[in-house]
Structure formats: structure tokens, C-alpha cells
Amino acid sequence: MSTAVVSDTWYMTQRQFMAFLRQPAYLIITLIQPVIWLFLFGALFRKVATIPGFGSGSYLDYLVPGVIVMSAVSSNMWAGMGTLEEIERGTLNRFLITPVRRSALMNANVVMQALTTAFQSVIIVLLGWIGGAHYPGGAAGLVVLIVASSVLGTIFGAFSNALGMLVRERESIIGINTFLLLPLTFLSSAFMATTLMPHWMQVVARFNPVNWALEAGRSAMAASPDWWSVFSHGSWLVLLAAAAVWLSMRTFRSYQKSV
Amino acid sequence: MNSETRTAPLSAVPDQAVGAAAVHAVDLVKTYRPKGRGKARPEGVRALDGLSISVEPGIVFGLLGPNGAGKSTTVKILTTLAAADSGSAAVAGFDVRREPDKVRRAIGVVAQKSGADPVATGRDNLVLQGRLYGMRGAELTRRVDALLERFDLADAAGRQVKTYSGGMLRRLDVAIGLVHRPQVLFLDEPTTGLDPEARTAMWEEIERLAGAEGLTILLTTHYLEEADKLATRLAIVDRGRVVVQGTPDELKGELRGDALAVELSADAADELPVIGALGSVDGVRDITLHGRRVAARADDGAAAVPAVLAALDRIGLGVAAVTVARPSLDDVYLRYAGRSFSAAESTSVLEGAGR
Numbered sequence: 001m002s003t004a005v006v007s008d009t010w011y012m013t014q015r016q017f018m019a020f021l022r023q024p025a026y027l028i029i030t031l032i033q034p035v036i037w038l039f040l041f042g043a044l045f046r047k048v049a050t051i052p053g054f055g056s057g058s059y060l061d062y063l064v065p066g067v068i069v070m071s072a073v074s075s076n077m078w079a080g081m082g083t084l085e086e087i088e089r090g091t092l093n094r095f096l097i098t099p100v101r102r103s104a105l106m107n108a109n110v111v112m113q114a115l116t117t118a119f120q121s122v123i124i125v126l127l128g129w130i131g132g133a134h135y136p137g138g139a140a141g142l143v144v145l146i147v148a149s150s151v152l153g154t155i156f157g158a159f160s161n162a163l164g165m166l167v168r169e170r171e172s173i174i175g176i177n178t179f180l181l182l183p184l185t186f187l188s189s190a191f192m193a194t195t196l197m198p199h200w201m202q203v204v205a206r207f208n209p210v211n212w213a214l215e216a217g218r219s220a221m222a223a224s225p226d227w228w229s230v231f232s233h234g235s236w237l238v239l240l241a242a243a244a245v246w247l248s249m250r251t252f253r254s255y256q257k258s259v
Numbered sequence: 260m261n262s263e264t265r266t267a268p269l270s271a272v273p274d275q276a277v278g279a280a281a282v283h284a285v286d287l288v289k290t291y292r293p294k295g296r297g298k299a300r301p302e303g304v305r306a307l308d309g310l311s312i313s314v315e316p317g318i319v320f321g322l323l324g325p326n327g328a329g330k331s332t333t334v335k336i337l338t339t340l341a342a343a344d345s346g347s348a349a350v351a352g353f354d355v356r357r358e359p360d361k362v363r364r365a366i367g368v369v370a371q372k373s374g375a376d377p378v379a380t381g382r383d384n385l386v387l388q389g390r391l392y393g394m395r396g397a398e399l400t401r402r403v404d405a406l407l408e409r410f411d412l413a414d415a416a417g418r419q420v421k422t423y424s425g426g427m428l429r430r431l432d433v434a435i436g437l438v439h440r441p442q443v444l445f446l447d448e449p450t451t452g453l454d455p456e457a458r459t460a461m462w463e464e465i466e467r468l469a470g471a472e473g474l475t476i477l478l479t480t481h482y483l484e485e486a487d488k489l490a491t492r493l494a495i496v497d498r499g500r501v502v503v504q505g506t507p508d509e510l511k512g513e514l515r516g517d518a519l520a521v522e523l524s525a526d527a528a529d530e531l532p533v534i535g536a537l538g539s540v541d542g543v544r545d546i547t548l549h550g551r552r553v554a555a556r557a558d559d560g561a562a563a564v565p566a567v568l569a570a571l572d573r574i575g576l577g578v579a580a581v582t583v584a585r586p587s588l589d590d591v592y593l594r595y596a597g598r599s600f601s602a603a604e605s606t607s608v609l610e611g612a613g614r
């Protein structure tokens with residue numbers, strides 16, 4: 001990569017980051033929503049931890065990774081809306097007329113998604129800690145969880161961008177997102193140990209990227225981490241992220257052709 | 260990624276461009292194919308159908324035509340945003356297809372849609388734009404300050420763009436297009452949607468730009484008066500091709516003479532004596548009479564007035580008023596496009612609605 005790509009990526013990311021900071025309502029919702037998840041689900045499912053075979057001591061301990069991953073999915077799956085707005089407003093065309101490196105425009109999206117997801121994840125870890133959650137895996141486990149959720153966020157962000165550029169309709173993004181969020185979350189170990197799921201759900205969960213992120217995170221956060229599980233689930237996540245970013249770059253090129 | 264280095268585009272006047280046309284487009288064709296839905300026209304919409312223009316450096320060149328005539332598509336191709344199906348184009352001496360990066364460094368664009376980031380401040384928008392062209396540090400700050408001052412945005416520089424009025428936003432758009440000191444500036448319908456006051460201000464701004472630093476401006480508009488007022492030369496575009504081009508005066512001059520309108524003080528009893536009397540005046544023709552109103556064409560309208568008055572006086576008719584009008588671009592459009600401008604506008608609106 002030439003230095004121009006790096007500096008262009010930096011400037012484009014900076015622009016998105018400033019936009020994020022300048023929209024306090026959006027910022028506050030991003031922070032409040034996980035709090036609601038944490039305390040709502042924490043209270044609702046508190047007794048789940050007492051079910052034989054559940055494993056974890058406190059449900060809050062179990063819930064923190066679940067909320068982190070669910071938030072990573074739910075905030076990034078709307079990325080396509082922002083892209084659509086930039087297309088409609090003419091901002092994307094404005095940048096395409098400048099000599100900015102094309103790859104920098106997409107890089108900025110990926111970097112921004114990863115950064116905001118990591119930021120959001122750190123906040124949830126802290127909130128959980130204030131609420132009394134324990135993290136037996138220590139700092140290393142938390143870092144793995146945050147990285148895994150950021151990669152997952154990148155996957156959903158890139159798919160959402162690709163969808164936005166392909167269909168150019170808000171309704172499609174809204175429809176697909178509302179359709180996907182809860183099934184993907186519940187077909188993972190976010191709120192319930194997979195061992196307690198019906199068999200068919202366990203099978204589906206094995207192919208669910210949301211569950212890959214959770215498995216990687218939980219394996220690293222355990223008192224005695226299972227690094228093989230971290231590695232294998234992490235690899236699948238990274239592969240899928242690469243595919244998603246590649247797809248969004250392809251749709252970006254097809255957008256340029258349709259101008 | 261190519262390894263081409265970024266040069267500061269400040270004094271960038273490439274040798275090839277000197278003396279050559281600032282914009283040169285030959286036989287551009289572009290068809291938009293409908294995607295999925297809206298199968299009303301499976302063959303696609305032919306936005307450009309062999310459009311050619313040549314713009315000499317340092318002038319304001321107007322592309323005049325109704326909505327949907329192909330003006331914006333032309334701008335998109337010339338600014339490297341879209342690729343033509345066939346034909347070739349060069350801007351500032353660089354081929355838009357083979358050397359898009361060089362073209363991009365040489366041009367500034369004010370598109371129909373603003374493109375400014377509404378959440379960022381006016382200053383941020385300008386600084387980012389400069390950075391994308393490789394400008395840095397104190398030099399960039401000076402340039403941005405100068406532009407904010409010049410476009411009367413210094414007080415609003417720290418405010419988010421979404422708080423700007425329509426006129427302020429348009430001025431910011433022009434400033435954004437000028438940050439890197441382009442050789443060719445594209446203004447795509449810069450005054451559409453502005454209130455009359457802001458439009459007049461924008462016209463003054465464009466006139467001021469036109470005089471400066473050998474900047475070439477390609478202006479698209481669907482306002483006849485705007486093209487007439489601002490353009491040194493203009494091309495009238497209809498259905499994806501140039502139907503005629505020249506200076507506004509040349510185009511109007513090609514119509515046969517001025518329009519002469521005479522209002523009689525009383526109804527003429529019979530039209531024949533009136534037509535006979537006026538027909539005897541040199542250079543006056545196409546005489547028609549409706550009640551008290553007499554319309555005619557004259558090679559030189561102003562010079563014909565005394566003779567017309569005398570001729571009418573001889574047959575005992577009094578005159579209440581005489582007006583002489585230079586032909587308007589509307590007349591030119593009617594003659595070359597074969598339909599009146601307003602009719603073309605409303606057809607294209609219908610076509611646009613089906614897209």
C-alpha cells in the first residue's frame with residue numbers, strides 16, 4: 001500500500017469519526033442500548049444460571065459477552081443506511097471526483113466499524129464490571145472478546161454496505177435487519193448455553209458467525225482458556241470478514257459503473 | 260495501487276493543455292440500462308447520443324438544455340465519474356478514460372447535489388477537500404481562510420453545514436470545488452433551487468470567477484436567461500446531442516432579425532393596407548395583425564421604427580406603443596430543437612417520472 005492510501009484512509013476515517021462524535025443522540029443511544037440489554041436480560045434470565053448443566057456461576061458473567069456480541073451485530077448492520085445517505089446526498093460522488101484512493105473510501109468504513117465496535121465493547125465490559133460481573137480469563141480474555149466482536153461487526157457492516165449499494169433502498173435494509181437480528185442472536189450462545197439447546201439449534205448455531213465470535217470470546221475468557229477454540233473460531237471469523245469486505249468492494253465497483 | 264507520486268497541484272498547468280481546448284469531447288454516447296424494476300424501456304435510456312463539444316481555455320461555456328437532455332451525464336463523463344459507452348473526451352489535455360487521476364487533479368466540480376458533509380463544519384469540509392488533493396499545513400490553512408473570506412462564509416466557518424441556508428451551502432460547494440485551484444471548473448446547475456436573491460448573488464460570483472486566473476468554466480443550466488447572462492459560448496443540448504452552438508448573440512443573430520411589436524391606437528378596419536404599408540419599409544417582413552397588435556420581423560429593429568411609424572401615419576393609423584425585442588434563446592431553442600423550451604421541459608419531466 002502506498003502512503004497515499006494510508007493518509008487518505010486516515011482522513012476519511014477521521015471524517016466519519018467526527019461525524020460520530022458530533023451526533024450526540026446517536027452516541028448516547030449506542031451507549032444506552034447495551035445497558036438496557038444487560039439489565040433487562042440480566043434480570044429476566046437470572047434464574048437460568050441455576051439450571052443444571054448451565055455451567056456458569058452468575059448469569060451476569062455469562063451475559064456480558066452475549067450483549068457485547070449482540071451490540072456489535074445490531075449497531076453495524078445499519079452501516080448500509082449511512083452509505084445510502086452518502087450516495088443520495090452526493091457526498092460519495094464528491095469524493096469519487098477527487099483523486100482520493102478508491103480503496104481508502106472502503107478502508108475507512110472498515111476501520112470505523114471496527115473502532116466503534118471496540119469502543120462500545122469496552123464500555124459494556126466496564127458496565128458489566130460495575131454490575132458485579134467477573135472476568136476470570138483476565139485482560140487477555142477480554143482482548144480476544146473485543147477483537148472477535150469487532151471482526152464480527154466488520155462482517156455485518158460490510159454486508160450491510162454491500163446490500164445498501166446493491167438495492168439502494170432503506171426498506172430492504174430495515175427488513176433484513178429486523179428479520180435477522182433476533183434469530184441470529186438466539187441461535188447462538190449469547191443468552192443460553194448451547195448445551196441446553198435442542199439438537200437442531202445446536203447444529204444451526206455451529207454455522208452462525210455470531211456464535212463463532214461468542215465461542216472465541218468465551219473460550220478465551222474462561223479460567224482455563226481453550227486456545228484451540230479461540231483460534232479455530234477466530235479463523236472462521238477472519239475468513240468471513242475478508243469475504244464480506246471483498247463483496248462490499250465489488251458492489252462499490254458496480255456502483256461506480258452505474259453512476 | 261499505482262506508485263504515482265502526489266504533486267502539489269498548485270501551479271499545475273500541463274504543457275499539453277496550453278493552447279489546446281480545455282474540454283474536448285467527441286461523439287459521446289451513454290445508455291443507462293434499467294436495473295430490474297421499471298421495465299418500461301428494456302433497451303435503456305439513451306442519455307447521450309453522439310454529443311461533441313469543444314471549449315477553449317479561459318471562457319465560460321454554457322450547456323443549455325431542458326432537464327433530461329444529457330447535461331449532467333456529460334458532466335459525469337467529463338469529471339471521470341461515469342464512463343461513456345463510446346466516444347472520447349479530454350479535459351485539460353488529459354484523456355478522461357486513460358488518465359482519470361490527472362483529470363481529477365485539474366478539475367473542480369460543483370455538482371447538482373451539494374455533496375458537503377452536513378455534520379461537519381464548513382471549514383472541515385474545505386480542509387478535508389484540500390487534503391484529498393495533497394495540500395497540507397499552513398498553506399492549506401491559508402487557502403481555506405481565503406476561500407471562507409471570499410465566499411462570505413468566515414462567520415459560519417465553525418458551524419455545521421446542516422445549519423447553512425441554501426445560498427450559503429451553494430457558496431460552500433463552489434469553495435470546495437476551488438480549494439486546489441483547478442484549471443477547469445464544472446458547475447452543474449449551480450442555481451437550481453435557489454431563491455432569486457441567492458441566484459443573483461451566485462451569478463455575480465460566477466462572473467467574478469470567469470475573469471480570474473484563466474479559469475475555464477463549464478456551466479450547465481436549464482435557465483435560458485442564465486446561459487444568456489453568463490456564457491461566453493454555449494451549446495444547446497436536446498435529447499443527448501448538441502443541436503447548435505455559438506455565442507449567445509450569434510445564436511440569436513441567426514434568427515432572422517428582431518421582433519417588432521406595434522400597438523395601434525385603434526383597431527385597423529382592414530389588415531391589407533397595414534401589411535402593404537409596412538411591407539414597403541426596407542427589411543421588414545413576416546407581418547401579422549391581430550386586432551390592434553401588429554407583429555413583424557426586422558433586420559435592424561431600432562432603425563426600422565421611424566420608417567414604420569411614418570408608413571402607418573401615411574395610411575392614417577395612430578400608434579400607441581412600439582417595442583423592439585432581440586430574439587431570445589427561447590426562440591433559438593424553438594428553432595433548433597424543433598420544440599419550445601417549456602414543452603421540452605415538461606416532456607422530460609414525464610420521462611423522468613417513469614425512471
